[in-house]
Amino acid sequence: MAEEDKGFNIDKEKNFSEWFTEIVSYAELADQRYRLKGFIVHMPNAAITEKRMYADMESSLETHGHKPARFPSLIPEHYFAKEAEHIENFAPNVFWVTKGGTDDEFEEKLAMRPTSETAMYDTYSQWIRSHRDLPLKIYQSCQVWRYETKHTRPFLRDREFHWIEAHDVFATAEEAWNQVKEDMEMTYDVLRDKWGLPIIFFHRPDWDKFAGGQHSFAADALMPDKKVLQLPSTHFYGQNFAKSYNIKFLDENEKEKYAFQTTFGPAISRIYAALISVHGDNKGLRLPFGLAPTQVVIVPILKADADSTTLLQECYDLQTQLRELDYRTEVDDSDKRPGSKYYYWEARGTPLRIEIGSKELEKHELTIARRDNGKKETIKQKDLETYIEKAVPEILKTLKDQTMKWFEGNTHEATDFEELGKQLEKGGFVKVNFCSREKDGLKCADKIGEAYHAEVRGTKFIEFGKEERVANGAKCIGCGKEAKHVMYVAKAY
Amino acid sequence: MAEEDKGFNIDKEKNFSEWFTEIVSYAELADQRYRLKGFIVHMPNAAITEKRMYADMESSLETHGHKPARFPSLIPEHYFAKEAEHIENFAPNVFWVTKGGTDDEFEEKLAMRPTSETAMYDTYSQWIRSHRDLPLKIYQSCQVWRYETKHTRPFLRDREFHWIEAHDVFATAEEAWNQVKEDMEMTYDVLRDKWGLPIIFFHRPDWDKFAGGQHSFAADALMPDKKVLQLPSTHFYGQNFAKSYNIKFLDENEKEKYAFQTTFGPAISRIYAALISVHGDNKGLRLPFGLAPTQVVIVPILKADADSTTLLQECYDLQTQLRELDYRTEVDDSDKRPGSKYYYWEARGTPLRIEIGSKELEKHELTIARRDNGKKETIKQKDLETYIEKAVPEILKTLKDQTMKWFEGNTHEATDFEELGKQLEKGGFVKVNFCSREKDGLKCADKIGEAYHAEVRGTKFIEFGKEERVANGAKCIGCGKEAKHVMYVAKAY
CATH class of the missing domain: 3.30.110.30 (C-terminal domain of ProRS)
Incomplete structure (x- = not known):
């Protein structure tokens, strides 16, 4: 018999810092042993959720008229230096590439992008000639690197992080302002309504706006220790960058004008940190069904004296059936006791656990336990599909209602x-x-x-x-x- | 009236090099004006297709038991140097990060990953303890950087390219060999059967295998100039890397053994280069329906003397209807002549073009032209959904049959x-x-x-x-x- 799992049990409200550190390791979200400060391995349990988060956010961006592109991750220093305020702010946080191969020392050093304005806007100035080229709405999903001198924490503040950045260009200030509003609406649609994560958008004071922009609006989430965490922000750049990077167009009267720009930057790995923190409880993670790395776990309840072959086969058949419906499903056929298995999958936030013992097998039934509210019920096996379809929005509602209530009380x-x-x-x-x-x-x-x-x-x-x-x-x-x-x-x- | 588009017209078979260079620019696939050798901007028309290619390949990997992860893109030199043959081969092609912020010179320089073996295997050695931890099947979708000294060409050979790398670990050589076979099967399933791209897998000679591996199997495609291009390769590493990185496990008898490893590396941006080259014709791109950036274009046939409002509204309504079905659809309401619009969308590989003029409007009909075979037919508007569903596999069949025949004749x-x-x-x-x-x-x-x-x-x-x-x-x-x-x-x- 394998070592027994005692389960995860840390008071999240009282000891949030410990809770966060421990769950990252216990639920196998990140490996922090990579010997480079602020660079973590996103393990499959995190990477699967982050992949779903990317898909939801990209889908919203595309529905709102954005198209994907991929810009270089290295930025020659002279591109990087064009907007004074921007470089002053970011230069202390840049990883610099200075050599190629075994010998070649570069004449001009290259910045690993800390954000992509300076990689994109020179190209934008070549794409945009006429009002017919506008609006231009582009996003890229990528990594950015910042040489943080502050203390790093996995997902929350890494030196390498995973985000999306949308960079939009308009003919008029009015359209740009509408984009800022649309960015906030997308954030509410996805973070709050799809993922159950409460936020408020603030118009940041002048001294806290994005370097080189004119106005910043940023979503703040509340972490369990009741400190706020900045999540997506959207920035009205006005014509600032357009003037530095020469982004001009001919309007309908053939008059040359500078364009107006906005950016929107949902940092997926950081939002992930908020997501697991806000929804988790003392037993570990809780996750919306759509985002869970394993959505359904099947636990066979084996009796020591009985023949397990039929029961296990039933579990594998059910796994096949659920996988065909595109539910991420696992059978836990390890040699741990059922109780240990429950702890294990609860800590990982698996929304639904199906238990099958000899009783269930005989009656063509299944016992299902829900991670969101801890309730357990027995259903007919033939009703499983209907049960799951009904449970998915209910699980989101439980998580969202609880966190919204908590958020609003603070x-x-x-x-x-x-x-x-x-x-x-x-x-x-x-x-x-x-x-x-x-x-x-x-x-x-x-x-x-x-x-x-x-x-x-x-x-x-x-x-x-x-x-x-x-x-x-x-x-x-x-x-x-x-x-x-x-x-x-x-x-x- | 806007400048007339004369269309794309280059003999692909005779002047492939010119065809490729010109289509990349004409169809707005890549912007090569970024002032850093081998770093290109993947424009939306390429990025949308590449995104679909990633999704297809990731889906196949996941169906075959792989899970996603994200490893750091920077590799400390001492990690990088552990496998002698590997470093000897890759060191001349590394971009080195040597500085952080405005002052800090690093004691140990950091490699931007040219491939991720050395970023992953130290961590693997910590994850794998027992035969219960095997097989381990992980992939990551990412960028890699190689300081190529050869001539670079967009998508075909860039210094920054976009790929997937799967790194698998097994208890036995037999399982590892089966993985090599599965990698080849996935390649045929996706490249040949889903994308219509003919390939042959070769067992590479010893002098051409992956540095540090034991056997390499690589798919060769044939480009229109009848030169071959290496596409995904799968490598049997045996226990080579396991010994360098100390990847060991306890078998069922508690005996310590080195693991067996394989890797599989579909380079999406390079496969994209082959895809557009092989399927394209003298008029420009042709693309399978699922991969086209714009799948359906609607062209209103406006008469100079008639009222265009109703006709245009009909086009926009149709666009809404098709977008709701998740077809990437555009109305070309620019002020170009219909003929110019046809050229434009043909060069971009848009599989279906719908024309609506006053005749079609009156009769509730649509004229549809197919890019794959140039055929045009008029259908009832109510039959559009059925028409598209039927056309999608037919389009793939046209492209696949033509290219397979050509490939086999060579x-x-x-x-x-x-x-x-x-x-x-x-x-x-x-x-x-x-x-x-x-x-x-x-x-x-x-x-x-x-x-x-x-x-x-x-x-x-x-x-x-x-x-x-x-x-x-x-x-x-x-x-x-x-x-x-x-x-x-x-x-x-």
């Missing part, structure tokens, strides 16, 4: 600076009155940062030109001057 | 050295009697290379232990000694 308010400190102790978001989203608000943000190690995340996005209203005469929590915005403050990853 | 024979030269002038494969597939055959291969710039590709794979029989008393075409093999010789890319 926004607090503070009316003075001391109160802000107390509210931040609770975790989650704290709404405060604030002087300015522009550069002049930075000193109040710094004051909050120094006192509480918390960040001003921005104003909650409702719609363009509309935001939460500040009460008459309200004062900024930092400087006491007139407040222009309701801003959200939080401790962040 | 194998010749030669019985003496002079005759070999003449036969090689015809292009394609030339079968010859040959002394040895082992090291001692190299001098005859070199003699052929020097005289004719041609390569010995190996023996045709039929099944293990069986190959084409040499006639009694036949002599090697190179040295005149006893011939042991029927070998295929060809000019190669």
Whole structure:
């Protein structure tokens, strides 16, 4: 008999950091023994989920008129250096390629892309000639590399990470703004509605926008330790990059104009970190059915004294039947006890577990246990397909309802600076009155940062030109001057 | 009125090199203006097809028990150097990362993976402990980088290319050999049967096997200039890498053994080059329906004096209907003449073109032209779905039948050295009697290379232990000694 599995059991709310570290190893999500800081092996249990996440997000992008492309991963330094603010921000985080083969030292060094603006826009300037070439909506699914000096954590902050970046070009500012809105809608459609992951979009303050852009809107998720994690962001670049990279077009009156640009960057590996953290419980992972690496596990309940051949064959037949329906299915025929097998597959987030013993075999029944709510029921074998079809949306609903409720219960308010400190102790978001989203608000943000190690995340996005209203005469929590915005403050990853 | 499109018209058989260069640009497959040798932009028309190719091949791998993973793209030099033959072969082709950020010079330089053996096998040695951990069948879809000193050509030979690599581990040599066979079967299933691309698998001679492996089997396709192009290869590594990377397991009797390994490497971007070359004709691309970036184009036939609103609306409605069925569909509502539009979409390989004029509108009919065979017919609008379902396999059959016939007509024979030269002038494969597939055959291969710039590709794979029989008393075409093999010789890319 193999070693017994004692199961995964860590209090996620109380010891989230330990929970995360342990589940990554216990559920075989990443191997961190690769001897290069911030470079991890995405093991099959993570890679299968990430592949499904890519497919969902790419499908949404394509439905909204984007086309895939693949740009080079190496960027000659002179391309990289064209937008001043951009290079200033990214240069400290670049891995540089300086040699080829055994001898050749390059005259110009090459950046491994930390993001692809500078790899793409020179080419864009050659593709775009006329208003007929617009809009141009392109995405690429790829890896990017950032020489992070901060502490790295698997999926959350790696030096190599897996993302999608969409780079769109328009003739008018209005169309570009509509794209920013569409990016936010896609994010809600996929992250919240398909994957059950609650987020809020914030209009980031000026000092926290993307280097080289004009406005950034970023989705914040809440991790179980009630710190926020930035997920997809969408950026309005205006004509900034167009001017640096000479992206111009002739309008309908043959007049030359600079184009307007936006970008949208869902970092799949990072969203994956949020997904497993938010849905997991003390027993390990819980996953929406569509994203689970193994969707159904079949456990034969073997009696020591009985003949197991028929029972095992039944399990394999059922596996074949489910695989033909494209459900990722495994039979656990290892020599562990059933209890150990339950722990094992629960920790991996397998949404459905089918148990077959002699009783079930005899009556043509199956016992099914659900990972999302722990409920168990016995059904007729012939009803299995119908059962699964019905269970899939129910599983998502359980996960989504629980996390939405939890998420919504974690926004607090503070009316003075001391109160802000107390509210931040609770975790989650704290709404405060604030002087300015522009550069002049930075000193109040710094004051909050120094006192509480918390960040001003921005104003909650409702719609363009509309935001939460500040009460008459309200004062900024930092400087006491007139407040222009309701801003959200939080401790962040 | 926009500039008229004169269409693509290059004799593919006569001027293949020009055909290839021009179609890559005309059909907007790659942008080669990126200022880094061998790094190209895969434009949407190529990226969409490559994405479908990845999906087909990944699906086949998963059906055959492989799971996806993602290993780091950077390899510390000491990992890279563990297998002597491997590093000797690959070191001249490595891009080296030597710096991080603005200052940090690394103590150990990092290789951008030219292939992933050395990134994966140290981790494999930690994953594999017992016979219960085997077989291990993992693939990753990724980019690899090779500092090629040869002339680069888009898709055919880039310094950055897009591939899949499967790395499998087994307890016994027999299972490993079965995997090699399965790899070849998957290649035939996907390349030949799904994409209509004819290939032959050759058992490569010893001097042409993968560095560090024991036996290599590689698929050769034939390009329109009748030179061969190596496509997926599968390698039997035996225990070579297992010994260098310490991949051991305890067998059922608790005895420690080295594992057996195989790899399989379909290079998607290179297969794409073969696909477009083999199926294309003088008018441009022809593509199987499933792989075409645009599958259906709708062309409104507008009369200058008539109201176009209803007709255009009909086109957009049809586009919506087809998109809902997941067919990649476009309406060409540009201001070009219909003839120019036909040329344009023909060159891009769009399998179906629907024309709607006032006659069709009135009668609820559609005129459909097929790219594969140029035939045009008028159908009732209500029959469109049925028409497409029927056309999809027919299109593949046209392409496959034509290319298979052409491929099979290009194998010749030669019985003496002079005759070999003449036969090689015809292009394609030339079968010859040959002394040895082992090291001692190299001098005859070199003699052929020097005289004719041609390569010995190996023996045709039929099944293990069986190959084409040499006639009694036949002599090697190179040295005149006893011939042991029927070998295929060809000019190669």
